[in-house]
Amino acid sequence: MGLLWILFYLFFAFAPILCVLYVIKGKKIWLFNLITILVTAALVGYDFFAAYNAEDFHTAAFIFQLFLPIQVASAILTFVIGNLILLKKRGFFTKKRLKKIGITLVALLVLVGFSAIVRGLKTVANYKVLPDIAYTAVNLRYYDDGFGVIFSGADNEYKEVQLDESLVNLLQKNEYPNEYEKCFSGTQYEGYHVRRALVDQDSKKVYMITGGLGGDSYYKLFCYDKGSNSLDLIVDGDSWIYDFDLSDDGSYLVYEIDNTLLRYDLSSGETTVITDKIKQKKKAAADEKLVRVSKDGRFIIYFCGGDGLIPIKKYIFIYDVEKDEFQKVPVKKTRSVHNVDWYEE
Structure with missing residues (x-):
């Protein structure tokens, strides 16, 4: 332009x-x-x-x-x-009306200020139970330099850090691994590309969401077994699967369809709804739906981006499974936010 x-x-x-x-x-x-x-x-x-x-x-x-x-x-x-x-x-x-308007405005300001203080205190208290969160100012799909930000919930502090190899590996999490697309050759899914892939702890199975051919190619979640070279379709949704994550113990997957977080148990194959209340009313082009599960499974990051009619300020949105509560952590140290994940040792 x-x-x-x-x-x-x-x-x-x-x-x-x-x-x-x-x-x-x-x-x-x-x-x-x-x-x-x-x-x-x-x-x-x-x-x-x-x-x-x-x-x-x-x-x-x-x-x-x-x-x-x-x-x-x-x-x-x-x-x-x-x-x-x-x-x-x-x-x-008139003077009488101006006096009434002034009193009303002062009362509203006091009420708004008091509400903001109460809401702020409540939010900060909730931060204390959150694991640390990491994010970057640049999209690691295209860049491998710049800096990252670590948010400590316990201290309610933001720390700017350099993007070293360990942090990059954590935040990229094997995204866009083209080497797994060969498993679709010779199947009815030939031509699919992998949007996100996660490998289990034993490096034997790869879980993937796909796309590339439009329509229902974006509705599927696969499991590829490296040992047997077999491909299984484990989730065939009726709408776009935006993102997913593998639990820390490798026992279940969490994914999102139509503003609903779902859990897929890898042993039983059973799917259960975690919550269907994660819809974002205002979503800008740079915002991102994502799924990142904390190590203990209690917290799920499900969205990062703006909030409000004019979404200038960015937030990281979190769902507390245990308390059925929603939180949002302000993004600081940078105007943009990418590659969000839990930063747990």
């Missing part, structure tokens, strides 16, 4: 603010609000059109992650400023 295009989109991003010009002569609040809504809707529609016809994914992501949030924020700011000016023109802000 060239400089001229960026300037063009920035102009469009802040365009809703131009609706404030209406208040110079206009007096009808409903008309001002209607104009602002129509202008914003037209701009958002153009965003989707431009993103759909973008030359590459990065341009589309740039539009959705930068310009669209700016337009929404500009529209909200325009509504507030314009309505305040029009109300003032109509003599709405």
Whole structure:
């Protein structure tokens, strides 16, 4: 995306603010609000059109992650400023009303502040039971340098560390191992590629989720036995399996389908639902669904990314199986987050 295009989109991003010009002569609040809504809707529609016809994914992501949030924020700011000016023109802000508004705002600020303190204390207390978490500022699929961050739940501290070989191996966890794709040759699954593969403790079996051919090629979880050179389809889902993990003792798998975490027992072949409440309401293009199970099996990292209408701040989302509770750990030391996993000795 060239400089001229960026300037063009920035102009469009802040365009809703131009609706404030209406208040110079206009007096009808409903008309001002209607104009602002129509202008914003037209701009958002153009965003989707431009993103759909973008030359590459990065341009589309740039539009959705930068310009669209700016337009929404500009529209909200325009509504507030314009309505305040029009109300003032109509003599709405008398001394008595201003006093009531001031008291109400102060009360709301006190309430919000108190709630934030209580919520913060509660969250910090929950951190103390969490194992340490590691993540990086760069995606290790494409880079092997940079730095990592270790979050200590017990101390509620973040420590920046260099990416040494052991940390890289922990965070990559055998992702995209092309050497296992040969096991699909000569089967009905020929042409599948491996999105993620995990090897058991004895290095005898490989568990894999696949893709590559579209549709149900992304719905499957396989087990490949190296000794017998046999391939078994152990999970055939009805939707995309986003990610999975192998328990520390190698007795079960945890995977995610349709915002539901499921457990597959490798001995019995039985599948049970862990929780079906992990849906993220707001998900940006750079966010990531993932499954990472702690050593004791109590905690599952299931998502990393933004939270809220304008997802500027990043979090690591965790499900506590024992207490049926959800937590989110703020991402610090870096603006991006990749390759999240538990950092347990």
